[in-house]
Amino acid sequence: MIRDITLGQYYPGDSPVHRLDARTKIIGTLLYIIELFIVNNYWGFVIAAAALFAVIALSRVPVKFIFRGLSAVFIIIAFTFLLNLFMVDGRVLWHWKFLTITYEGLSRACFMAIRLVLLIIGSSMMTLTTKPIELTDGLEKLLKPFGLIGLPTHEIALMMTIALRFIPTLMEETDKIIKAQEARGADFESGNLLQRAKSLIPILIPLFISSFRIAQDLALAMEARCYHGGSGRTRMNEIHFGKGDVVAAILMVIFLAVIIASRFIPDLF
Amino acid sequence: MSIEVKNLTYIYNPGMPGETRALDGVSFEVHDGEILGIIGHTGSGKSTLLQHLNGLLRPTSGQVFVDGQCITDGKVRLVDIRRKVGLVFQYPEYQLFEETVAKDVAFGPRNTGLEESKIENRVRAALSLVGLDYDEIGESSPFELSGGQKRRVAIAGVLAMRPSVLILDEPTAGLDPAAHREILSMIRTIHESMGIIIIFVSHNMGDIASLSDRVIVMDKAKIAMSGTPQEVFSHDKQLAAMGLDVPPVRSIMMQIAAEIPSIQSNALTTQEAAEDIRRAIPGFEQ
Numbered sequence: 001m002i003r004d005i006t007l008g009q010y011y012p013g014d015s016p017v018h019r020l021d022a023r024t025k026i027i028g029t030l031l032y033i034i035e036l037f038i039v040n041n042y043w044g045f046v047i048a049a050a051a052l053f054a055v056i057a058l059s060r061v062p063v064k065f066i067f068r069g070l071s072a073v074f075i076i077i078a079f080t081f082l083l084n085l086f087m088v089d090g091r092v093l094w095h096w097k098f099l100t101i102t103y104e105g106l107s108r109a110c111f112m113a114i115r116l117v118l119l120i121i122g123s124s125m126m127t128l129t130t131k132p133i134e135l136t137d138g139l140e141k142l143l144k145p146f147g148l149i150g151l152p153t154h155e156i157a158l159m160m161t162i163a164l165r166f167i168p169t170l171m172e173e174t175d176k177i178i179k180a181q182e183a184r185g186a187d188f189e190s191g192n193l194l195q196r197a198k199s200l201i202p203i204l205i206p207l208f209i210s211s212f213r214i215a216q217d218l219a220l221a222m223e224a225r226c227y228h229g230g231s232g233r234t235r236m237n238e239i240h241f242g243k244g245d246v247v248a249a250i251l252m253v254i255f256l257a258v259i260i261a262s263r264f265i266p267d268l269f
Numbered sequence: 270m271s272i273e274v275k276n277l278t279y280i281y282n283p284g285m286p287g288e289t290r291a292l293d294g295v296s297f298e299v300h301d302g303e304i305l306g307i308i309g310h311t312g313s314g315k316s317t318l319l320q321h322l323n324g325l326l327r328p329t330s331g332q333v334f335v336d337g338q339c340i341t342d343g344k345v346r347l348v349d350i351r352r353k354v355g356l357v358f359q360y361p362e363y364q365l366f367e368e369t370v371a372k373d374v375a376f377g378p379r380n381t382g383l384e385e386s387k388i389e390n391r392v393r394a395a396l397s398l399v400g401l402d403y404d405e406i407g408e409s410s411p412f413e414l415s416g417g418q419k420r421r422v423a424i425a426g427v428l429a430m431r432p433s434v435l436i437l438d439e440p441t442a443g444l445d446p447a448a449h450r451e452i453l454s455m456i457r458t459i460h461e462s463m464g465i466i467i468i469f470v471s472h473n474m475g476d477i478a479s480l481s482d483r484v485i486v487m488d489k490a491k492i493a494m495s496g497t498p499q500e501v502f503s504h505d506k507q508l509a510a511m512g513l514d515v516p517p518v519r520s521i522m523m524q525i526a527a528e529i530p531s532i533q534s535n536a537l538t539t540q541e542a543a544e545d546i547r548r549a550i551p552g553f554e555q
C-alpha cells in the first residue's frame with residue numbers, strides 16, 4: 001500500500017511535456033495553482049480541468065498511474081470535504097441530531113474538494129514529467145536573483161533534490177520494515193486509535209535510524225567526491241528554453257486570460 | 270511439518286511501469302527436518318519467494334501449503350502462519366526498535382498472545398539458542414551491540430515465537446569471517462536442538478554445500494535446478510552460465526585434479542576433500 005504513493009515520483013517518458021524546460025514547468029505549475037485560487041465559479045474549474053487533462057494526454061502518463069499515486073492524498077481531501085460540509089452555517093438542507101448540512105456547506109465543500117484535487121494533480125504533473133535533477137536545476141536558476149539578497153539558493157535546491165530523491169528510498173525502507181515486523185506477528189490494522197498509534201513505534205524507530213544512516217552515508221559519499229557547495233560548479237547538461245517553451249508560455253498567458261474572464265460569466269449552478 | 274509450493278507466480282506492479290515477473294511457475298516441496306538452501310543470481314526472485322512462505326505476499330497465482338494447510342486462499346489467520354513460519358529478513362538488525370534486548374526479543378511472542386509469565390523463559394531460551402546470555406545483555410540496548418550480536422538478537426526475536434520452520438534471507442551478508450562462522454554454527458545448533466525445517470538463501474556456495482540437505486537454484490524467476498548439493502554442484506558449467514559458482518573446495522579440488530590426475534575428488538567440504546586426498550595417496554595415514 002505504502003509503495004503505491006507516487007507523490008513526487010518521476011514517470012520516464014519522451015513527450016512534449018517531458019521535453020519542456022524545467023523552469024517553464026515550475027512557473028506553469030505555480031501559475032496554475034494561483035489560477036485555481038482566482039477561479040470563483042464552476043466554469044473556471046471546468047476550464048482548468050480541461051486544460052489539465054490536455055496536459056495529461058500530451059504527457060502520455062497513464063491516468064491510472066496518476067490516480068493510484070494519489071489514493072492516499074484523497075483521504076485528506078475527503079476529510080476536508082466532510083469538515084466543510086458540516087461546519088458552514090446557512091440554509092439547512094438536512095438535519096440529524098447534532099449534524100447539519102447546509103446548502104452553503106455543500107457548495108463550499110464541493111468547491112474546495114475540486115480545487116484541492118486539481119491542485120494536487122496539477123502539481124504532481126510537474127514532478128511526474130520532470131527528472132528531479134532537472135527540477136532542482138530549474139529551481140536553482142529561478143531562485144538565482146534572490147541569491148543577491150543572501151538566500152542560499154544552491155543549498156535550497158540541493159535540499160529539494162535530496163528530499164525528492166529519497167522519497168522512493170524511504171518508501172522502500174518502510175515497506176521492508178513493515179514486512180519484517182509483520183513477520184514477527186505485528187498487527188497494524190486492528191485495535192482502537194491509541195493501539196494503532198502505538199503499533200507504529202516498531203516502524204518509526206527503525207525508520208528514523210535508517211534515515212540517519214542513509215543521511216550519513218550520503219554526506220560521506222558527497223564529501224568523498226569533493227562536494228563543496230554551489231560556487232563555481234558547472235553542469236554537464238545545461239537546461240535551455242526551446243521552441244516548445246515559447247509555445248507553452250503563450251498558452252499559459254492565454255489560459256490566464258481565460259481563467260480571469262471566467263470570473264465574469266454566470267455560474268454553472 | 271512440510272511446505273509445499275505449487276505453481277507459484279508473482280508479478281510486482283501489474284499493469285504499471287516497472288511491472289516485474291519475480292516468480293514464474295515455481296513448485297517445490299520441503300520435508301520435515303530438512304535444511305533447504307536457495308541460491309540464485311541477484312534479482313532471480315529468492316526474497317520474493319521467501320515472503321510467500323509466511324503470507325507476507327499474496328501470489329498472483331499458485332498456492333502455498335504449510336503442513337497441508339493452504340495459506341494463500343485468504344482463509345487462515347495470518348498471525349498463526351507467521352508464528353509457525355519464522356522469517357528473518359536480510360539485515361534483520363535494522364528492525365530492532367526496543368529499549369532493551371529482552372523487550373525486543375519478546376515482541377514476537379507478545380504479538381502472538383503468549384502469557385506474560387511464559388515470555389521471559391521464551392526470551393531466555395531464544396537468546397541462548399543464538400549464543401547470547403540473557404543475564405549479560407538482556408537489559409542492554411540493542412543499539413549498543415556489535416553488528417554480529419545485533420543480528421543474533423534479531424534472529425532470536427523470530428526464534429522466540431517457536432516457529433516450526435525457520436527461514437533466513439542471506440543470514441551472513443555483510444559480516445566479518447568470525448561473525449560469519451558464528452552464524453553458521455548457530456544455524457546448526459538451532460537445527461539440531463529444535464529439529465525444525467530451515468530454509469536459507471545464501472550467495473556463499475561453501476555455506477550452502479556444508480549446511481543444506483537439498484539445494485534449489487533460482488534463475489530468472491524460475492527454478493533452474495534442484496537436488497542434493499552433490500547433484501547441483503556437479504553442473505558447474507550451467508551454474509557459471511547463471512552467474513553462480515561452485516564451492517571453493519570443489520574448484521580447488523578440480524584444479525588439483527588437473528595437476529595430479531591421481532587425486533580425483535568431487536568433495537564439497539574440507540572434510541570430504543581431506544578424505545579423498547588421504548585415499549589417493551597410499552601410505553598417507555601411518
Ligand SMILES: Nc1ncnc2c1ncn2[C@@H]1O[C@H](COP(=O)(O)OP(=O)(O)OP(=O)(O)O)[C@@H](O)[C@H]1O
Binds near residue numbers: 281282289310311
Ligand atoms: N517491492 C518491489 N517492487 C517491485 N519490484 C520488486 C520489488 N521487490 C523485488 N522486485 C523485483 O523482483 C525481482 C526479484 O527480486 P528479489 O528481491 O526477489 O530477488 P533476489 O533473488 O532476492 O535478489 P538478491 O539476491 O539481490 O536479494 C527483481 O527483478 C526485483 O527488481
Ligand SMILES: [Mg+2]
Binds near residue numbers: 315316317
Ligand atoms: Mg534478496
